[in-house]
Amino acid sequence: MLELLQDPAAWASLLTLTVMEIVLGIDNVIFISVLVSRLDAASAKRARQIGLALALVFRIALLSILTVLIGLTAPVFSLFGEAFSWRDLILLAGGLFLLVKGTHEIHKGIEGGHEEEGGKASTAFAGVIVQIILIDLVFSVDSIVTAIGMAQHIEVMVAAVIISMIAMYLASGPIAGFVQRHPTTKMLALAFLLLIGVALIADGIGFHIPRGYIYFAMAFSAGVEVINILAAARRKRLKG
DSSP: OHHHHTOHHHHHHHHHHHHHHHHHHHHHHHHHHHHHTTSOHHHHHHHHHHHHHHHHHHHHHHHHTHHHHHHTTSEEEEETTEEEEHHHHHHHHHHHHHHHHHHHHHHHHHHOOOOOOTTHHHHHHHHHHHHHHHHHHHHHHHHHHHHHHHOSOHHHHHHHHHHHHHHHHHHHHHHHHHHHHOHHHHHHHHHHHHHHHHHHHHHHTTOOOOHHHHHHHHHHHHHHHHHHHHHHHHHHHHHO
16 A cells, blocks of 8 residues: 555556546536436435435445456347447446436426425435436446556555545535526536437447547537526626
């Protein structure tokens, strides 16, 4: 352990991997922010804490069983000449889940839906937690497979995961609050989920879409939305 602290290569690996983990965690934060937007402030905060805590537990647990995880990338069966591993199947299932969830939420936003009241509030909270757990599993596998490919020491991987999860927790509150204050951004976030779902499915079938393209599209769209919000706020001030 002391040797790692004195190894410049280990520090460089930690910095690079931490940045990568934070970038990969953006998808997770967006998903959690959309899910908790229907809950009251106290429940939303608790759901974010539980969701990100579970994400940390999943990532560390997966790191502790590296031999099993490495086996996830081994082919399980072939279909139409394409080999599929357990990792591919998990990414496919996660991508389909995001497509279904995003489409359902968009439909609910357009057509309207019944809000949970009274005794249904606890059921809604539990449903949010279950959905966070499911998608955490998907993002955990993708994140840890990336970590294994970028670092050689498990101590470096664990440290990078912990630092990135702290950064994600600090960012999740402001992002969720922004989505809550500006309802139009929720539709944009749901569109991001559809985009991420397509990317996961593409990865699952062996067609990798460079994440730089996806994040650039997301950043550009978010920038346009911010301009719209600022313009709307200015019009409102002028009318007032």
